[in-house]
Amino acid sequence: MPTTLFESKSVGELVSERIGRASLFEKLGIDFCCNGNQLLPQACQQAGVELEEACSLIQQDDLSAQKSDDIDWTAVSPSDLIDHIVNVHHAYLREAFPQIERLLKKIVEVHGLRHPELQSMREIFSELKQELETHMMKEEQILFPIIKTLEQSLTSQTTPEPFHCGSVNNPIRMMEHEHDIAGEILRRLRKLSHQYQLPEDACTTYQLTFNQLSELETDLHLHIHKENNILFPAGAKMEQQLEQR
Known part of the structure; x- marks a missing residue:
């Protein structure tokens, strides 16, 4: 190219x-x-x-x-992409959150006096966890069912009942805003950790904690990409197609 x-x-x-x-x-x-x-x-x-x-x-x-x-996620149906996001990315976060919380608690107890930034990281991570747990619930209970309904209506050539939130673009805008908040929290964590560089006195648990935080960041970037750049535009496009019929 x-x-x-x-x-x-x-x-x-x-x-x-x-x-x-x-x-x-x-x-x-x-x-x-x-x-x-x-x-x-x-x-x-x-x-x-x-x-x-x-x-x-x-x-x-x-x-x-x-x-x-590589999987071309633009060629996957919105419903299948939703199932992938829920079963892979949402499931990953729900498993990773308590694990990383326990690890952060442990390294704060052992290394917190020498590295006071760890307590700040622990508090910020708790903020991220709370933000995303609520966010995922809203996606799974509100936005994702709307997108699946739009796809089913296009396939069956039927007209869906009006959504309580109005246009699908309304919850999409809210989810994108919450993605921005999560992205900013990730940047704060990365800055506090000095780009996840380990100090000389880091123990195995310290290393494991930073590895898992970095892994979570990478997964969340892919997760948000699939929603912001593929799924959400597909949902908006399907609604537009239904309106033009």
């Missing part, structure tokens, strides 16, 4: 085309989830990355990637 084609696309589009690019963007510090609508030149400028270097790295990554391992 010529470099000019990379430049003309948003970073969300680029990751949607090949999900494997997400790992590269993570390394470059390019936000492809909450700010996935940014064109690559803007995203590179914000991340402090040379555009030419980023395009070259994307090309190299594409050439070396095992494309058979």
